Amino acid sequence: MKHPLLDRLATITVVLLFLLAYVPLVLLSFHNHPSPADDYCFADTTLRYGFWQAQKYYYDGWTGRYFSNMLVHGSPLVWGWYDGYRFIPVLVVTALLLALYGLVNELIRTESLKTRLIATATLFFLFILAMQSTVEAFFWMAAIATYTVPTILTLCLLRVISRWYQLPSGPIKPLTVVWASFLVFAGIGSGETNLILLLLLLLAIAGYRLLFLRTFDPFLAWLVVVAFVSAWLLFRAPGNAIRMGGNPHSGELITSMVSSFGWLGRWLATWLVKTPILPLSVLFLPIARRLVRSGSAVRELFMLPAGLVTLVYIGILAATIFPSYYGIGIPPFARTMNVLFIFFALGWFYVLTVWVGWFERRGKMSTAQIGSVALLAVAGVWIAGSIWFSLSIKQLYKDWLSGNAATFDREMTERHERLTQPADTLRLGPISVYPPSLFIEDIKPEQKHWWNRCHSGYYHHKVIILDSTLTASTLR
Structure with missing residues (x-):
């Protein structure tokens, strides 16, 4: 945006939108308490049987989520720190924000610091705006450990993978392999939603490099092995069979696949209308064009077959829904939808950039510019309407004020x-x-x-x- 006044106005608007989403979460954090739903059960189990025996008890009797089980069985209640729950939401919110910035900073590192910060703030605002349940994202520890924590770990892993190919030779590389392996192990061991998402992402990236670039990538191959071993550890848990056995509609493969795509289609349409992602996409086009232009240091990240990337994107989103239908026979809970929107929004802008590159290479990208004032006006009205209809934003402020x-x-x-x-x-x-x-x-x-x-x-x-x-x- 070339006009200094409009540029300043846009920056101020983004800052205000970020604060609109971030501030109530921080303020409400200090009103948080342990939930009678599950939090005390995890703590009581640990105090009765010990930390490691509690892991075995849940692994054998209810769920194979070995990493999230470790987190919830080591909660502040276990240490007698009741007020520790007041700090958990603000720490998790900030960790999500930092993980998001780390990924954005890597993917658009050729842009100015201001642009990277604005992109991060805008995405964070979108996440909070569209959240189905803020309590399950940031305030209820059982859901935090199973959904939000692995989402943060997945964002960190994507940054590590993107950064890996720019690392110099030396001790930093083997240490990075260890760190990436832990991120895969912990992310998959936290819950089935991120297990599917992580496994498919790794297979897609490794498969593309092998089949299209004719390159065997030992780093990615190792991460795929770690992912399969981690998934095996989760699925082999006796507790999973017990949990699924209590749901008469679980295990229906075809029905679950059809339901997953149907549910995804419904929510894609909802998000395109009820969030300002479409006008923001138009505003993002100049950045996308800079990212894919000749000589850009990040160009190769987006030089992919656009149609294939789109199919993989839709498939991964549908697969994220699949465990809910296959495991318990019902639509995904709000906490799953929280995760789904985060990767929908991130994937949307990534796929958009890939398509921009595809059009640029074929000389089909129009050089026409939409008037900045008109575009900002449309975006402003759309954002205002989205805030008005956002259940999460209104609920946060209602509970606080x-x-x-x-x-x-x-x-x-x-x-x-x-x-x-x-x-x-x-x-x-x-x-x-x-x-x-x-x-x-x-x-x-x-x-x-x-x-x-x-x-x-x-x-x-x-x-x-x-x-x-x-x-x-x-x-x-």
Whole structure:
């Protein structure tokens, strides 16, 4: 954008959009608490049986997610640091932002620092704008470990792979191999969604270099081996069979594939309309043209068969949905959709750049310029409309500005203090507000419910009951 005033206006707008998304997450982070759903169960299991025995217990009895199991069984509750949960969301949000910047910085390293920062801030805003569930992305540790953490690891891995071919010879290369291997091992061991995504990405990159460039790449070949071994470790877990056995519609291959593509088509159309990705794509075209022009240091990253890349892109997105249908026979949860949108948006701009390169090489790229003022006006209106219809943005600000998050924080703190007091049977009143940005589910009126038993075990009570006739501050 050549006009200095318009350029300054665009920069200020991006900064404001980034703050619009980032600030409420940081502020709400310090109202966060351990979730009665699962968090106490992981902690109680570790304290009862020990850290490594807890891993075996879940691996054999419920899930093969060996790395995310390690994270949740080493939570702040295990160390008696109840307030540690107040720092988890802001750390995870910031880690996602830094991982995103690392990848963007590598892919468009020929652009100015300002452009790289603007691109990162814009993508982050898009992610938060389109999120189906912020609580499952940043506030609920069980979902963080299984979905957000492996997403961060995948972004880091893509940066490492992109950077690998520019590394000088020396000790840095073998150390990078170790680091990349860990990222694959940990990412796949965190959950099936990122397992499929990572495995297919590695196979696609390695397959392209082997079949199209006639190059056997030992680095990628090794990562593929690590990925298959890691996937085997996850799928061989006895707990997976137990978990899938409880779902009568799991294991239906053809139905799951058809459902995955159908679900993807529906959401692609939704995102193209309800997010400003289309006007932002038009604004991105000048950057894309610079990335693929002759002499660009990153040109080779985008000089790929455009049609093939598009098919692989759609296939990987559909495959990300597939585990939900195949494993439990239902559409993906909101936490899966969070991950799906992140890679949809990143892949969208990557595929767009590949197509720009394809048109440029054939001299079919128009040199006509859309008026900057008109384009910014359209983008501004579209962004404003997207914010208005964004459930995640509105919910974050509603929970914060209404005081619901503060009330929830105060009452949960009071509940924790009462739970630390000795008693055989403890009756607790429900919390008066449950902010959707912060909370999944509470303990139940049934004293034998799993979450109640985990609570009573962790706090050394015989029975804990949620009594709806009591207030949040009542204990008897």
